[in-house]
Every structure is written in structure tokens, then in C-alpha cells.
Amino acid sequence: METLTIKKEKATAKEDTAKQVSGSVAVLEAFLAEGVEVIFGYPGGAIMPIYDALYDYNEKLKHILVRHEQGAIHAAQGFARASGKTGVVFATSGPGATNLVTGLADAMIDSTPVVCITGQVFAHLLGTDAFQETDVINITTPVTKWNYQVTDATEIPEVLAKAFYIAGSGRPGPVLIDITKNAQLQLFGYAGYKKCEYIRSYRPKPNVRKEYVEQAAKLINEAERPFVIFGQGVILGKAEDEFKAFIEKAGLPAAWTIMGMSAIPTDHPLAVGMLGMHGNYGPNVLTNECDVLIAVGMRFDDRVTGRLDKYAKQAKVIHLDIDPSEIDKNVKSTVPVWGDCKETLPMLTELVQKKEHKAWLQRFYEYQEKENLKVIQDELNPKGEVMTMGEVIKALNELTKGEAIVVTDVGQHQMVACRYAQFQRSKSNVTSGGLGTMGFALPAAIGAAFGDSSRTTVAIIGDGGFQMTLQELGTIMQFKPDVKIIILNNQFLGMVRQWQQLFHEKRYSFVDITSPDFVQVAKGFGIPGKSISKREDLVASLSGLLNSKGSYLLEIMVGKENNVFPMVPQGRGVAEIILSKDEL
């Protein structure tokens, strides 16, 4: 019986017959057994035995030496998001481990499967304020799905098996394993690695209760204005096909959260756009007009719902989620369908009637037309001299045909990219959704490029966010992942500036940011680049970027004080979305 109590005797009993290996070797063997190909890491004193063992595994395990541990975990996240596999990280104790915290928080809130191994001081030094000792377990408890400190090498195979199982199953998330140096060095009788498939206290996915599926189907069949909103659960559940079959059969208009984006092609006839603060007009307004709201693998984040007491009050809510703690957390559901949507969606599809909701769908198109006239048109085909972020994304779409992985940082460029980027394939939109971590994009793009090298990886980053993790250009220089970097430079911390303009009487308080010559900086790292500010250079420069051999940096100067609209101002309901600042 598998419990979380790690049994030390198990391995030691076999010491005579089994071969002797070090804890460090056991870690690497676990990686091989789990199919790990790439490790993102940074060495240091407390993890040296593992790095020493890694020296002999050079052929089998690729290690990418990042330039900061935050870069390692964001890269692992990008890897996971683009590949659908678990990302892995090595970091040393103390500062190495604390540098992971932002990425852990990001992976936690965006449900990204990551396994981090941190070195720790010798077990006998724990609690003595030893050199580079930090209480990593307690620091990371709120931002990990599970964490565990190993002080004895015999625990390693079982603990790592659990780590991978927990990180990747159910609602995925980050796991951190802290291994003391003595355990890394300790030789023990290694009895091989057994994957974990069961832990008695952990139920990653519940069995589906059929009557709830039936009730949900009944509501959908009776609905006149049904509306589907979906999140990353569809992608994490690898249920893109099941999802498409479901909405297509019942003729359901579907809108995505920022995390759900790319689960279905953006040009799908039933795709009605993005939800949320800077999402599309129709899906936001019509959330408050639908009669049945079907939420699939999404968690009603406040950036999606706006004011809760003005959110979908008229609708019956069906909530499909794998995590029971999400049900009724923010929005009360009429029918909760707790389960893995890979299983629940086909059950629903079978029971829903084949339908089209033409008139209802038409409502979305009407709102889209309004949004077109008041926002999109000017953003994508601006008449002014300076370029807009939107026209860059439009030109990019035409070149990538929606086949690229688009990694975005945080700010206006992120919202514009997610509003306008087109996607044909799932796992293509990599962004920091829940935490909004500036500095995410460059390392995440490195990870994404390793995660799926068959696709082009484009990183779209603001001038502010780029300066948060630009040291990772060094990682690109050394390990040559193919990353096409676009800096959308508005010479401001744009999103904060927008809020200061709209809500703080244009009192621009420390949003004016000076940047280095980005092209020169890239050049210093051996990465070719170019900066443009004229529209006539845009298409040629973008194709130059995409066709370059290897990584490339393109800086595009855009309007300094452009704003992202539509917008659901904080504290307002989704139906109170505005299309311009005049409506404030």
C-alpha cells in the first residue's frame, strides 16, 4: 500500500544484492526513468554532488545552464506549457532556492507541472544557520502542490516517483524536493526505480457521477442562449478534441480565458474570443445575457469575472472542473460536474442534442462588429504615423499563419498579443496568467523552444519586462535555443501608465523607463538584432526575424501612450466593459 510515509527500510534491506549508488545518481536515474530530456539549472555548493554525477550523464540528460534560478524555473514552465510534459529544475540551497520562489508561485497559480530539486546543507547542520541554509520547505509550502525534504538517500527513488506523479497528475502544479548534501553523497543499495501511480491520501481525479452529467446535458438541451467559457483545463486535460466535439455538436459559442487560449483554433466558427478585463466585447457583455453558462476547466479568476455580484446572475451555471475546491469557490454552480474533462466532455457530448444557435451566435458577431469599429480597426490598421502593438501582431499572424508558439511577458503587449494573435495549434499561448510575472517571457521562451523545437517560438516582451530577466540572453548565446524575440517598446511601463492615465489623473509616477540599446545588448550576447520605428520596415523585419538562422532580437518602437481597450475597469461588472476612455 502506497502512503506518503517514505519507507527507508525498503531499499536498505536489499543492500546486499542491489548495486550501490549515490543519492545523486538515484536522482538522475529517476529523471531518465521519467523521460526527462532537459534540466534547467544552476549549480552551487549544496547541490555539487548532483552536478558531479551529472558529469557522467551528459549524453543522456541535457542540462541548460541558465543565468539566474528564476530563469531556470520559468524555462521549465515554458517547457511544460509547450510540450505538455513536466519541466525540471536544479538549484542550490539558500539563494539558489529562494530565487525559485517567484516561478513556483507562478507555476502554482497557473497549474504548471514542474519538479524542482534543491540542494540543502548537510542534515546535521539543519537549523544551525549554516552557510547558505534556508528553510526552503517552509518558504515554498504555500507555492507548491507538494514539497519534501530528503535527508536519507534511500528515500530518493520513492520520493522522486511521487514528485513526478503529483506534479503531473490531477490539477498539475509545482513540486519541490529539497535534498541534503549528505543524502546526495550517501551510497545505498539501489533497487531500481518504480513509477508512482497511486498515493492513498491523494485523489488526482474523481470518478464521474453520471447524474450530474445528465443534469448538465438537460440544461444545455433546454437552453436558448448557452455559452461556454473555457480555461487551461482543456489543454492540461489534453481534451482539445473532446472539447471541440462537444461545442460543435451542441452549437455552443465558446470564449477562452487567457490560459485556455489556443485550445481551439482562434478562427473556429464557434470561437467568440477572449474573456476578461481586456478580452473581447461580446463574450464579456453576453456573459450577463446567456441563460446557461458552461465553464470548462477554468476557475473564475477576478480578472475574468469583474465584480462577482454582477456576474452572470441570470444564468444557470454548469462547472466542469477536476479540482473540487474550485467548485463554488467564486461562482456558485447549478450543476457541478467534478471530473477530468477528458472524461466528462465525451459523456456530455453523447447526451447533448445536435443544435445550432444561429441567432444567439449572431449576437456575438454583432458585438464583434461594434468592437471592430471602435477599437480593433484602429489598432490593426492605424492611420497615425507611429506603429501600434496591434498592427505588429497582425503582421506576425500573416507570417506565422498561427503555427508559432507565442510567449508573452506581462503588460499591455501581453494583452494586445493575446487579443490579436491567431493560433491553429494547442499549447501555443505561453504567458503568465495568474501571477502576472514580468520577466517571465524570455526564460519561458527558452524553455518553450526546448519543449517543442518543431515550431517557431516567438517571445513578445515589453521594454520593462525584458530588463527583468535579460541576462537569459546569455543562456541563448550558450545553448542556442531558437527564440525570436520581439520587444514592443513604448518607452513606458505601459500597463501601469495606462492605469495612471485612466484612474490617477495622469499622474505618471515612475512609469517612464529608460532602456539600453537593446540591439547592442543582444549583440554583446552574440545575438543579431535590429530596431525599427517605421511602418514600411515592419513586414520585412518580421520576416527577417522569423527566417533568421537561430535567435534574433527585433525591437519595434510603438506608440508611447496607446491604451488597451476594451477594458472592464476594476470594480465593475463584465457587462460594464468600456471601449474607450470616453466611456469611463
Place this chain on the structure above:
Amino acid sequence: MQKQEFTITVYTENHIGLLNRIAIIFSRRKINIESMNTSPSEVPGIHRFTIVINETEEVVKKLVRQVEKQVEVLKAYYNNNEEIIWQELALYKVPTEIIAEEVKVERLLRQHGAKAVVIRKDYTVFEVAGQREETDKLIKVLEPYGLIEFVRSARVAIIKASRGFHEKLKEFEALKPGSGLVKNEYLNKQEEVFSM
């Protein structure tokens, strides 16, 4: 919904770090834990947390789901005071000479069901097991007589309707992947959907 006292009972694996993991679920939401007790349970190797908070049922329900979501937590229940039998243990240290001199004091102690645990020349320690009001009352009574020390334990509680965890655990162990489980306890009772 009104705030009231709820007792949360959590069955867990015995694992270092779990106390913190559970405690921060409450502190993160700025919810005060009135009392928290950890002890073995009726099942060997399985720990039992008893947590008391003052909150609305809606909040408690959400908290319990967050607790149950933790990997090492097997099951969490919540109950109001009517649904449990509960006790706290209080210890009182009083100067022995007072008790010897004042007959009244001895009578008072007896009235409150206090039992002497230790009697020394200089002081005597009494214990009272009971509910908050009872143990509180005795403080008031003893204060004029030079109460030297007072301490009260966390609440321990038995759920009236519970049939214990042995059976439940078997369910958990039967829940190996693939073995199609017929029952989904969360969804069994229509109106109590997800109330655990």
C-alpha cells in the same frame, strides 16, 4: 449566514510539514484559529487534527475543501457544536495553604468537578475537563484565592454521527486507479453537493 463555532476534523498521513501546510490555509485568509489539536486517530498511523474556528458555514466549507486538497490529507469534516461531543482540559495551580484554610474553596472546587492532580506543600494543581464556559467559570472563582497559573488545552472532539475512519480508509485504499469506483461521496447527496 452567521458566524458560529465550527470544528474541523482532518484525517492525515503523519508527515512533517503538514501542520504548517494546514495552518497557512487559515492564516493566508486571515482567519483566526481558535484552537488546534493534533493527535493520533482511531486508525494506527493516521493523524487527526481538530481545528476550531469561528466563521460562516460558507467560508468553512471552502476552507475544508482547501484542506482536503492537500496531498497528504485523507479527509476533512466540519461540524457545528451540536454535532459533536467536545472537551477541553484546564489546569489550575493554587496555593495549598488557601485550600487548607478555606473550606469554602474546597467546596467550590468540588462543585466545578475539579480533581487534584498534584498536591504539594506550596501548591496544588487541579484539572477540569469540560467546555469553555465551565473552565472559564472556575478561573473567576479561583482568582480571589491567588490562582498562580492557568492553562487550557485545545479542543478535542468526537463527531456524534461518525462511524470512525477505519471504513473510510478502506474506501481510500480500494480507490486504486482503474478500479472503477461506483460511489462518489461528494456527489451522493444532491443538496449537500460537495459539503464534506
